[in-house]
Amino acid sequence: MLFLIIKRILLGFVTLFIVSIITFVGTEVLPGDACTTYLERQAFGEQLEACYRRLGLNVPAYERYVSWALNAIQGDFGYSLSGEMPIKDVLGPRIKNSLVLASAAIFIGIPIALILGIITALWRDKLPDVAISTVTIFAMTIPEFISATLLILIIAIWLEWLPGIVIVPTDVSFLELLPNIILPVVAIAMIMTAHMARMVRSSVIQVMASEYVQMAILKGVPYWKMVFKHVLPNALLPAINVVALTIAWLLGGVVVTEVVFNYPGLGRLVIESISNRDLPTVQALAIILASIYVSINLLADLLTLMLNPRLKTLQIRK
């Protein structure tokens, strides 16, 4: 078991290493570099040389990669181009903001998704299922930029209950941020909840049709006890991985929603730094997003392993 965990963690690092090389090479082969972008038309002669020296671009690529990677491991991603401030200072509040948005969506969305999924499965083809399924399928099919825009139109413009876009400084305190995030959270949670509820529904239905559930009924196990003891643990196990992917997707910044609401999170930073050709920041973001995906998937796998007796003993035996 321990061996397995260590193996998975090492594999995670290998993945990150490969991602870092790909992003580094990617930014390297693109025409132009940070200095030409920054200096624009003055990008020649003495000034360009000075810029290269200042950013350390005058040494060979592999040396730059090594020093960049060594620094990145310690959390130092160098300087962003546009603001000339350390990237970690740029990233910090953005990560915090994305975390706030994601955790709000998770804490609201996942329980609702589970409950809706279970209800629809247990009352399959009856009124609760038909009603909820219609709504969830509808919510799944509307793209977020439409639902987000409609939310702004109805709640913010017509009813004037909440601010429509977020116009607060990036490093604002949590309480001040709260009213601003309600609409984005609703927009994200809608689509995420719908997807997950559908997944949970089909998983529960599948388990309900299994022979062991039939056996539990024939054993005389009362309905709700059967649901909680025999159905849900087996039905929700495969859901863990989907939940993990959703969380990673949320933390990675929900680009569209953040842009529509002008929300200062990681997603918008990605868009901004790409359009500003702020390559050091793009590199840093790529690594951070990859780390988020790798670590959350790792957690999900380990959790599944711990909860599924079948996998657990299998691993121990080998």
Added chain:
Amino acid sequence: MTDIIQKVKNLSIGFRSKKGEEILILKNITTNIKKGETVGIVGESGSGKSTLALAMMGYVKHGLYTIGGECQFNSSNLLKMKSKDLEKIRGRKIAMIPQNAGQALTPNLKIGYQIDEALQLHSDLDEREREKKISELLNKVRLPSPETIALRYPHELSGGQQQRVAVAMALAGTPDLLLLDEPTTGLDVTTQAHVLELLNFIAKDTGTSMVYVSHDLGAIAQVSDRIIVMYSGEIVLEGPSRDILKKPIHPYTHGLLKSIPKLSLAGLPESMPGSQPQPGTIQGGCSFFDRCNFSDDNCKNNSPKLEFLKDLNTSVRCFNYEKLVNENEVSQTVNKIKNKSLDKEILNLSEVSISYAKQKLLDQIFNRISDENPTVKDINIDIKKGETIALVGESGSGKSTILKSIAGLLRTKDGLIRFDEKRNLSSDLKGRDPNDLRIIQLIFQNPDESLNPNHTVEEIIAQPLKLYFGLKGEELKKNIIDLLQKVRLGEFYTSRYPRQLSGGEKQRVAVARAFAAKPDIILCDEVTSALDVSVQAAVLNLLQQLKEDFGTTYIFVSHDLAVVRAISDRVAVLYQGRLCEVGPSNDVYKFPSHPYTEVLLGAVLEPDPDIKPKLVAEDIVEERPPEKGCSFQGRCSRIVGDICKKEIPPWQLTDSGNAIRCHIPIKELQKQQF
């Protein structure tokens, strides 16, 4: 009458088709289960036997509904009962032992908990007493070290152990009626015999009534006092077990018993034509009319009623049963197989070993297999042209593994596979040229999975013809129709898809596909296991006919020893991937010399209440072959000492030409056994 425990009255269960028609799965079933008796319900898949058993617990599957009638238990109708009240009956008064315990035990709950759950629900014992009771129950079903078994999860047990746990769970509520739905199907012969013996013991010990549902007349014969025979949703015959099995007075049962291969008879049994009709396709008249040898115009137009014959104590649904009443015991006529097996060798396996072990990185790089104790080891067989050789053994004996390696689907670790005395076949599929692939064809167990569901029958059979012979157009078409006729399917089957065919028809298509390549050798992997009993004999007869026409060699793998007896010239008995005994079928079956062959054949269940299985060895499951010595040392009852644990036994030849591998001298062995 107070001695009736369950009363089924005019029960009809069915579903609504897409067109809105009411289609019946069970038609007007009436029967009683008495206290303390064991009733066998026998029928083929789709006969409604499981639906009937479930209805006896007041359970109707999703999609089906009760059309009429009732199931009375303690004079209340289970099918109209509220689920609150049902919960008090299920598991406490009536308990179920499911077909597939591996699927029927909840995977995330420990064995102990699942039994404890039944105890909590259906007894007033406190925690300490329950814990004791769990051990008692596990002991009763003869599971070793109950305390540790209780802490295990279902997947950590073998199939036979899981089935025993299911029995223990059912007994936890001390029910008055036990329903068993194919409780031994899918278990190995030896395990099956042990589980049945256990069930018989429990029935006697506790006086519980049992309803035993199975397609297997052999198993039914061992346990039941009374037998109900079902055919497309109706009871066609019901009466005392012995009479039904010895003198069946319904043509279906009569034909069925005739078509089951028996251990004592060499040669293929007579086959029954056709297959059971799909629900909803019967137009009126007797449901068995199409397949019946005794039918007349009356049967075509009117459907017979279930008639009770007082003097025979039997109910029968047939107009012409009298024709059968006067017949003697089911006399089995067999078609003796006549294979022109030449002395020419067609395939030779020498020193073949096969390993499933995961290979280390270094071995992968050098493309070699290293395993000290491979799954299959030291296989030496030479197969003569035109013979049928059968590989038998329990699951895990390596019989299918050897087939795969002959076909090239699995690399061998060591050894040579030589074809036609001169050519060594590559152990790797990539190393075989198209002709090497053509000469060996496979027929698989389950035609549902081996036929591409998106191809028509024509496309399926055309593939080998195009691939190996490059046939096109008219000629291709002519060949396909020719092949279809050979397997007794008409031309109009060409445009059908597999899903539009019955199980037997699908397997015929698979046979036609194998013969399309004009192979020298056909590997038959459990080809009749997925088929209904009444269809099995027809497919076996077809296979035999084709090989006589084409001179093909069969390598036949089956867990059904009676089927093997019927079709094969020679038998090779395998245990844990090692050969135990090789010899002519007649001799191996008449004088099983190797201790394992003795165990295996002793456990076979025959559809005859007078032939009881002999249980020689324990049904322990071994995970892997022993490192040293005889492969059967773990279960052998005739062990002679250390030599069995240390040395691989030598081959010995009997007078009749059997080769066996045992440390005990042959004369000695035969003396011990007879």
